[in-house]
Amino acid sequence: MDNNRENVLQDTALIFEIKGNSLDDGPGIRTVVFFKGCPLRCVWCHNPESIRKAVELSFDEKECLGCDSCIGVCPCGALDRAAPHFIDTVRCTLCLKCVEACPSAALSRVGRFLTVDDVLEAVHKDLPFFKTSGGGVTLSGGEPTLHLDFIEILLKELRCMGISTLLETCGLFDMDRFADRVFPFLDMIYFDIKLMDEEEHEKFCGVSNHRILENFERLCGLSRTGGAEILPRIPLIPEITATSRNLEAIASYLRGLGVSRVEVLPYNPLWMQKLRKIGVSSDWGGNEIMRTWMKPSAVEACRDIFRDFEMS
Ligand code: SF4
Ligand code: SF4
Ligand code: SF4
Known part of the structure; x- marks a missing residue:
């Protein structure tokens, strides 16, 4: 079989890891399914092995x-x-x-074509922990919505089993298909918002933020009528997203939409080691500030910007 075929069968998806017992990707203890393939090209990508939709x-x-x-x-x-x-x-x-x-x-x-049954088998191992911890299954990546047919079937199965579901997304997807086929089966969405300036978004993430913000606004509207809760998340990247100008612009935008809760993600430089393993070089690898962990005080200063806008 050709390992590089993007979808071997309609009911398979390319997945690079299924992590059990995770405490970092949503409430409680969770099984996290990491899909391979992403429409963005963030220069700091924390999972660079997830970007290419290929083994x-x-x-x-x-x-x-x-x-x-x-x-x-x-x-x-x-x-x-x-x-x-x-x-x-x-x-x-x-x-x-x-x-x-x-x-x-x-x-x-890196990457295997798995069926929905393969994923459910892995989820079964964590079932006893979901009930006691308030956990469930998180779809992450990469961008899970690139595998829309697959996640629709998977989410329906999880809903039938009474398992809580969470999607981590970059926000770039076909909103009409998403709203009909995926949104009804989600309990929570972690929606990344990186840069408010469109040109900077193109420069650092490889695409315009126009459709991402449009999707976010439509999702906020959908969420208000019932269904999945939306939590915007802002990755703090030194001198790129973690600037007062960008964070104030995001805070003002979110407040304008009536959003009162946000999560900031402290910078983690370990992506550089992962990048080396897959043989990709980065123009940003030599940048000292990108090789350094962010100080807790710097993270708190970023959180303060959102507190100033009365967001928790
Ligand atoms: S490097 Fe490994 S995977 Fe690639 S052709 Fe050689 S043996 Fe095969
Ligand atoms: S959206 Fe996430 S997975 Fe995609 S390139 Fe950016 S950081 Fe990586
Ligand atoms: S040389 Fe290194 S990578 Fe190659 S088989 Fe031996 S241990 Fe593995």
């Missing part, structure tokens, strides 16, 4: 034992110690023979 090969230099078993089995000569990222992605056909030969999991496959 990829990851190489973790720190785990490598230097045994060269992988080089011996590669039929394409795609592994070369002299190459900048070890894997020559142009030559690699993703046969994954090197992954099977690797004794240390330094080489690994």
Whole structure:
């Protein structure tokens, strides 16, 4: 089977991780399903392995034992110690023979085509924790709505099982299809708002924010008539989103829509290590401020901006 086909069957989706027992992605203990593929290209992407809607090969230099078993089995000569990222992605056909030969999991496959039943099987393991903790299932990524047919079926199944559902989204999707087919089966939506200035959004996220904001406004309207609760979330990226000008503009926009709750996400520089593993270089990697964790006082100063607008 060709590993790079975007959708092998209609009822499969490309998923790069299912994380059980998570305490970080919504209320209570949750199973988090990470979908692969995203229409944005944020320069700080916290899950860079999620962006391409294709299976990829990851190489973790720190785990490598230097045994060269992988080089011996590669039929394409795609592994070369002299190459900048070890894997020559142009030559690699993703046969994954090197992954099977690797004794240390330094080489690994990123992304599998899974069925709804595969996901439900993973969810079943966490079922006992959902009731006691008020948890459930979170769809994350990447952008789950790129797999709309799949998440519609999955969400319906979860609703039948009485499991709480949460979607984390970048907000760029076909709103008419989303409103009809996905929104009715969600309990909560975490909606990322990154930059209010359209040109900056294009520069740092690769697309205009026009449709994202339009979708947010329509979702707020839908939410007011019942259904899923919407929580806007703002990733704090030093000198990009975490500026007083941008945060004040977001706060003012949200207050204008009657939103009173917001979550800010402190900056995490670990994305750079993940980027290296999939052999992608970044123009931002050499930027000292992007390599540094944000100080708690700086995060609080950002939260204060929203408090000034009477938001919690
Ligand atoms: S929207 Fe999220 S997953 Fe997509 S590129 Fe931006 S940070 Fe990465
Ligand atoms: S996946 Fe196959 S072609 Fe690619 S580097 Fe590994 S062995 Fe070589
Ligand atoms: S097989 Fe694995 S451990 Fe051995 S050299 Fe290749 S990547 Fe490193």
